Amino acid sequence: LLCSATTRAAEKDHLLPSWNHTPARQAIIDFVAKVTDPHSPDFVPAADRIATFDNDGTLWTEHPMYTQMAFAIDRVKTLASKHPDWKDQQPYKAVLENDLQALGESGKKGLVELILASHTDITTTDFEAVVKEWFATHRHPRFDQPYTQCTYKPMVELLAYLRANGFRTFIVSGGGIEFMRPITLDCYGIPPEQVVGTTIKTRFEMQDGKPVLMRLPEINFIDDHDGKPVGINQFIGKRPIASFGNSGGDREMLQWTSAGEGLSLKMLVFHDDAKREYAYGPANGLPDTKFGAFPQDLMEEAEQSGWVVISMKDDWETIFTFEE
Amino acid sequence: LLCSATTRAAEKDHLLPSWNHTPARQAIIDFVAKVTDPHSPDFVPAADRIATFDNDGTLWTEHPMYTQMAFAIDRVKTLASKHPDWKDQQPYKAVLENDLQALGESGKKGLVELILASHTDITTTDFEAVVKEWFATHRHPRFDQPYTQCTYKPMVELLAYLRANGFRTFIVSGGGIEFMRPITLDCYGIPPEQVVGTTIKTRFEMQDGKPVLMRLPEINFIDDHDGKPVGINQFIGKRPIASFGNSGGDREMLQWTSAGEGLSLKMLVFHDDAKREYAYGPANGLPDTKFGAFPQDLMEEAEQSGWVVISMKDDWETIFTFEE
Ligand SMILES: [Ca+2]
Ligand SMILES: [Ca+2]
Numbered sequence: 001l002l003c004s005a006t007t008r009a010a011e012k013d014h015l016l017p018s019w020n021h022t023p024a025r026q027a028i029i030d031f032v033a034k035v036t037d038p039h040s041p042d043f044v045p046a047a048d049r050i051a052t053f054d055n056d057g058t059l060w061t062e063h064p065m066y067t068q069m070a071f072a073i074d075r076v077k078t079l080a081s082k083h084p085d086w087k088d089q090q091p092y093k094a095v096l097e098n099d100l101q102a103l104g105e106s107g108k109k110g111l112v113e114l115i116l117a118s119h120t121d122i123t124t125t126d127f128e129a130v131v132k133e134w135f136a137t138h139r140h141p142r143f144d145q146p147y148t149q150c151t152y153k154p155m156v157e158l159l160a161y162l163r164a165n166g167f168r169t170f171i172v173s174g175g176g177i178e179f180m181r182p183i184t185l186d187c188y189g190i191p192p193e194q195v196v197g198t199t200i201k202t203r204f205e206m207q208d209g210k211p212v213l214m215r216l217p218e219i220n221f222i223d224d225h226d227g228k229p230v231g232i233n234q235f236i237g238k239r240p241i242a243s244f245g246n247s248g249g250d251r252e253m254l255q256w257t258s259a260g261e262g263l264s265l266k267m268l269v270f271h272d273d274a275k276r277e278y279a280y281g282p283a284n285g286l287p288d289t290k291f292g293a294f295p296q297d298l299m300e301e302a303e304q305s306g307w308v309v310i311s312m313k314d315d316w317e318t319i320f321t322f323e324e
Numbered sequence: 325l326l327c328s329a330t331t332r333a334a335e336k337d338h339l340l341p342s343w344n345h346t347p348a349r350q351a352i353i354d355f356v357a358k359v360t361d362p363h364s365p366d367f368v369p370a371a372d373r374i375a376t377f378d379n380d381g382t383l384w385t386e387h388p389m390y391t392q393m394a395f396a397i398d399r400v401k402t403l404a405s406k407h408p409d410w411k412d413q414q415p416y417k418a419v420l421e422n423d424l425q426a427l428g429e430s431g432k433k434g435l436v437e438l439i440l441a442s443h444t445d446i447t448t449t450d451f452e453a454v455v456k457e458w459f460a461t462h463r464h465p466r467f468d469q470p471y472t473q474c475t476y477k478p479m480v481e482l483l484a485y486l487r488a489n490g491f492r493t494f495i496v497s498g499g500g501i502e503f504m505r506p507i508t509l510d511c512y513g514i515p516p517e518q519v520v521g522t523t524i525k526t527r528f529e530m531q532d533g534k535p536v537l538m539r540l541p542e543i544n545f546i547d548d549h550d551g552k553p554v555g556i557n558q559f560i561g562k563r564p565i566a567s568f569g570n571s572g573g574d575r576e577m578l579q580w581t582s583a584g585e586g587l588s589l590k591m592l593v594f595h596d597d598a599k600r601e602y603a604y605g606p607a608n609g610l611p612d613t614k615f616g617a618f619p620q621d622l623m624e625e626a627e628q629s630g631w632v633v634i635s636m637k638d639d640w641e642t643i644f645t646f647e648e
Contacts, residue, residue, distance in 0.1 A: 047515065124557055168517070181561045191371065192561030193492070193517070199558055204550035204576055211579045213557050220558075226528035233448055233537050234523055234544075235559060237505045237516030252528055255535045 016161060018154040018318040024267070025315065027308045028158065031265040032165050035241065042263040046166035050240040052196075052232060052253060053159070055173035055180060057246040057292035058269050059188060060151040061140065061320075063278040066291055067147050068179045069111070071134050075118035083117075092117070104290070116217040119176060120200060123212040131182045148187050149322035152269075155244070156321060159188055162242070170240075172196045172232055174224035174249055178215075187321075196235040198223045228253035240264070246271070247292040254307055266307040270294060273313040277320075340485060342478040342642040348591070349639065351632045352482065355589040356489050359565065366587040370490035374564040376520075376556060376577060377483070379497035379504060381570040381616035382593050383512060384475040385464065385644075387602040390615055391471050392503050393435070395458050399442035407441075416441070428614070440541040443500060444524060447536040455506045472511050473646035476593075479568070480645060483512055486566070494564075496520045496556055498548035498573055502539075511645075520559040522547045552577035564588070570595070571616040578631055590631040594618060597637040601644075 012029065019025040034042040035049065056062035076086070076095045086092035091110035094102035103110065119127065140150045159169050171180060171190055177197035184190040199220040202213040223231040229252050232240065243250075243257040246269040254266040271278050271294070272286060280289040283299040302309050312319065336353065343349040358366040359373065380386035400410070400419045410416035415434035418426035427434065443451065464474045483493050495504060495514055501521035508514040523544040526537040547555040553576050556564065567574075567581040570593040578590040595602050595618070596610060604613040607623040626633050636643065 047509065168515075170517075177558070177561065185371065191492075193494075193559065195561065202554050202557060204553045204580070211553065211576065211583050213553060229528045229535065229537060230526050233526060234501070235517065237501065237519065252535065256528070259535050 016154065016157050018157055018316060020315055020317050022315050024308055024310045027265065027267070028161070031242070031263065032162070034263055036165050044241055044262055048238065048241065049162075049165070049167040050170065050236060050238050051162050051167045051242040052170045052172040052228075052236075052240040052244070052257070053155070054245040054247070054250050054253070055171050055175055055197075057271065058152075058244055058250075059155050059159075059171070060147070061143075061277060062292045063271075063280070063289070064141065064291075066175070067150075068115075068175050070138070070147075071131070071179065072114045072118040074134065074138065075130070076114060079118065112219065115176070116200070116219075119179070120215040120217040122215055123207075124178065124202060124215060125212065127178060127215055128182050131179055135183055143320065143322065145320070145322040148183050149320065151187050151321045152316070153318045153321045153323065154316045155269075156188060158244075159190070163189065167242070168194065170194045170196060170232075170236060172223065172228050172243075172253060174198055174222070174227075176200070177223075196223055196231045198227075224249045226252045229256035232256065242266070244269070246294065248295050248298055251298055251301065254305075258305060258307075266302075266305070267310055268294070268298070268302055268307055269310045269312060270299075272311055273316075273319070277312060340478065340481050342481055342640060344639055344641050346639050348632055348634045351589065351591070352485070355566070355587065356486070358587055360489050368565055368586055372562065372565065373486075373489070373491040374494065374560060374562050375486050375491045375566040376494045376496040376552075376560075376564040376568070376581070377479070378569040378571070378574050378577070379495050379499055379521075381595065382476075382568055382574075383479050383483075383495070384471070385467075385601060386616045387595075387604070387613070388465065388615075390499070391474075392439075392499050394462070394471075395455070395503065396438045396442040398458065398462065399454070400438060403442065436543070439500070440524070440543075443503070444539040444541040446539055447531075448502065448526060448539060449536065451502060451539055452506050455503055459507055467644065467646065469644070469646040472507050473644065475511050475645045476640070477642045477645045477647065478640045479593075480512060482568075483514070487513065491566070492518065494518045494520060494556075494560060496547065496552050496567075496577060498522055498546070498551075500524070501547075520547055520555045522551075548573045550576045553580035556580065566590070568593070570618065572619050572622055575622055575625065578629075582629060582631075590626075590629070591634055592618070592622070592626055592631055593634045593636065594623075596635055597640075597643070601636060 016025055034040045035044040053059055056066050073095050080086050080096055087096055091103055091106035091114055135148055140147055162169055175197050177195055177199050180197055181192040181195050184195050201216045201218045201220045203216055204213055239260045240257045242265040243253050244267045257264050257266055271280050279286050281294050282288040283294045283296045340349055358364045359368040377383055380390050397419050404410050411420055415427055415430035415438055459472055464471055486493055499521050501519055501523050505516040505519050508519050525540040525542045525544045527540055528537055563584045564581045566589040567577050568591045581588050581590055595604050603610050605618050606612040607618045607620045
């Protein structure tokens with residue numbers, strides 16, 4: 001008996017090996033122990049063990065820009081020969097001239113236009129092939145690794161640990177659903193039907209007697225901020241008992257998770273490690289950013305609500321999957 | 325070896341026990357054998373074994389009217405005291421006076437209005453409770469059984485058989501997603517995130533400091549006809565290799581399934597058993613219907629395309645789950 005207890009303790013020591021032995025890791029292990037123990041007052045049946053994860057900045061790196069934005073920029077360059085007008089027209093001109101300042105000035109409206117121009121007017125099948133090809137041939141500019149290797153090893157371990165404990169794991173991201181789905185099974189062990197994200201409208205039509213789905217230049221649903229609980233309800237139909245994010249866009253998802261009846265776990269990744277990854281806030285005086293801002297009032301809400309803030313610097317022994 | 329082959333044959337005899345030993349049952353068993361045998365040229369990895377099922381008329385009975393319509397009528401009657409104007413206003417007047425002819429005359433527009441009036445202006449959590457309560461307290465008018473027992477036993481067996489062979493099974497229904505989700509796990513073994521259906525818009529808001537999702541009186545997405553492939557792509561993100569329906573509304577889903585690369589199975593339930601259930605077409609000269617019509621040109625497309633038509637009368641030994 002003593003021996004078995006010792007073995008279990010040793011096993012526990014080896015859980016989540018890329019996490020330092022800090023309170024963040026302990027919060028995860030304690031939560032999982034409580035909700036999976038049938039004798040615990042906090043027990044949750046496996047059918048209700050839903051965990052939702054933001055993607056950019058929570059599961060993989062989002063700097064120097066969102067990966068999907070890097071894709072959109074490359075794709076606009078690829079498509080430019082078919083659109084001669086783009087060279088004089090913003091935001092395309094900025095992309096073609098690598099003018100990041102003009103691109104930033106085009107704002108959210110410019111970004112949406114770039115996404116639509118680069119992600120639509122193509123069948124879903126062809127778009128999937130384009131995305132796969134891009135991931136196979138492009139690397140992160142700083143880490144010089146495939147983007148699919150720039151995932152956070154501690155979070156990939158956490159996903160697997162939750163699934164091993166009967167959880168179903170979902171991505172709930174502001175990113176485009178069909179940009180993520182081609183890679184989430186390999187990257188995270190998450191199949192396409194467990195990816196919730198921003199969608200554009202599609203239309204069923206016959207081309208040469210074969211049915212296709214055409215991607216239309218129209219946003220269908222934005223899965224960010226208050227869209228995250230809406231997306232969770234629409235796609236999953238069950239409230240999560242654990243959710244994980246890293247920015248203001250995840251606030252409502254964590255609030256929605258908190259409002260459930262039983263015990264729940266809410267965590268936010270805080271990027272405070274400029275040396276190994278990036279450091280940005282503006283919370284806690286870190287530099288502000290256009291990609292995944294963590295505002296000070298989110299930090300305060302986290303403290304008041306018992307949401308666990310993960311310090312990348314202190315809580316993670318290893319950062320990236322490619323470091324293996 | 326001989327002994328083991330005999331055992332296997334005996335086991336095969338007992339598969340899908342509510343199905344008669346006809347070509348329809350054999351088509352299922354042959355298909356599953358081919359796609360699950362790693363040495364077969366038609367082998368499909370488990371990750372790609374997606375099966376989609378229409379609900380009304382495919383998994384449970386849809387006559388004398390869609391179950392959701394029976395719910396909407398009851399709910400309009402319950403809510404009528406709060407809406408005194410309804411007693412002079414169609415289609416509510418027809419509902420309150422049990423005037424089925426006037427109700428029919430209000431057409432699709434009237435039906436949508438009834439659905440919106442009876443399904444919205446309520447939080448998602450409260451609506452789920454209303455649906456559960458209704459199912460617990462109402463019975464099918466002809467069979468005098470809970471609606472949740474008026475599922476087709478052969479199809480429930482088929483769902484389980486596919487899952488036992490590594491398939492993931494999804495509902496893809498024109499019905500309301502939040503009308504089905506409270507019961508699909510018990511009825512079919514299908515969790516809420518594997519239910520695709522028609523959705524109405526919801527809005528995240530704070531009520532007394534607690535986040536809720538309000539159901540708004542606005543259709544978000546109609547999961548029928550060409551909406552089925554669109555919904556499959558949006559929710560599942562993978563093309564099914566098997567799909568099952570019973571009416572014109574399933575045509576595009578079956579076409580979409582057929583257009584995949586490998587072997588696929590497409591089946592349509594044909595209601596030709598007035599004695600044990602209902603008989604309606606208008607295909608093959610059976611009476612036309614407002615609920616789940618199977619037009620003659622769908623019968624012809626099925627024949628030309630190799631879609632298997634299931635004769636309820638000839639192919640099913642047992643019809644209903646409640647017959648156990
Ligand atoms: Ca994020
Ligand atoms: Ca149907």
